[in-house]
Amino acid sequence: MHRPDLASNAHFQRAVHAFSGPNYSARDVYNLTLPVFVDTVFLALVDFCNTGIISSDGASSVGAVNTANAIHWLMFGTFNSIALGACVLVAQHFGAGHKDRIGRVTAASLHAMIAVTVVYSGLVLAFEEPIIRLFFGSADPDVFAKISIFLFGVLVSYPLRGLYLAVAGVLRGIGRTRITLVLSLVTNGSNMLLNLVFVTWLGWGMEGLAWATVLSQLVGAVMGCAMLVAHAGELRLTRALLLRPNLADIWQVLTVSAPFILEDLFFNGGKLIIQMFIVPFGTLQLAANGIIYSWVRWIEIVPRTLCTAVVPIAGAAIGARDYAYAKKITWLFIAVGSVSSLACGLVMAALYPWALDSFFHAPEEIHGTLWILFIINLVGYPLLFSLQSILPATLRAAGDGKWTTICSLSSMWIYRIGVGYLVSVVFGLQIVGLWLVWCSEWGVRALLFYLRYRTGRWTQHDLVG
8 A cells, every 4th residue: 555755745845844943843843732732632621521520410510610610710820820931931041051040940930839829729718618609609509519619629739730730831841741741641631530430430429529639639749749850850950959949039930920920810810700790690501601611622722732832932942032933833833723723613513412412411491502602612713712822822932921911901801801791791691692702802812912913022022131
């Protein structure tokens, strides 16, 4: 049987050349992106399976998980932002050849992460019930009780989760995404396995989800420590750096992370407010929101992969002052993300009837609503999602975090929340109105980021001297 010779194929060679640059070959891009893709798939798979598994416990459990996640993502964004800030610093030092600085950034990111996760967890655990009542006091009693159970498990897992994220962030910064893939496979794989055991087999319901979260993050933290020890030489990490926190280094990590942290806090705070809009709509609307979010996350897997992968790639290029390659890889990633969203969306449309009845066990009353929400996303993702997520990732990799924060917060609080309230509550379109505003807001963000990109001012930052 004749096999095509890709090495001599002109179209293949043009594609390879398109992704290549002075410091990155097409194979380097592939080797860095593939593990991030698998990692993103597993993250979506965990959320997808959690929603499907807990759906057997009733619509109230689906709504409770989705509602508790609004508080979770508000805090999780801070931890992810610190890991992202560390990744940017490590990638730029790596690209600039400042290998001796990588160990100091690694130690500082670990110290900052541990401190922040412990403080966040302690504060919210101390005031868990008043916080839930403040935001979701109008929820049905059954939903309210399940929110409290699941949220407790999530909060206890935060220091463990933070350790895993910090290790993954610095390893991505030096291009070791295969190691982060192993961490993801172990952590998320154990989460899905424990969910099946505790929820499906033992029938523990929400308590089972909470236990699975804590134990899986414990596994991830242990694996993260093992990977840190194994790559200590490459990261220039010593025991002295770990045992003697350097406030100046910690401050630098937090300074670079601060725009991301503020953006995530206000952005996810806005999502929390939107969730407050949804709660009074009733348990069925809560369930519809949780189901459709879990389903359409599959459409964004490739764009989110490229959004994560472009940070170390563009960061290393910018550290070496190769702005032309940073621009080229950004627009290539945006094009690939848009095409993949369209292809994935069409596959999801074919599988939609099966998922609705056989996996999510969606009540018949919300079938029509779910179909409308899916069509909205099927149109919005290919057109807007890649542009509004990958372009700001390059701006952040260049150190232009303040502008991206201003753009994101403006579009969130003025458009998504303001217009979302008007359309969903005042005009009475409820969950459908919110998702219409949500997807159209991607266009507002994309326009703001593009206007900033056109100025070229993002190339004038210097994070590594």
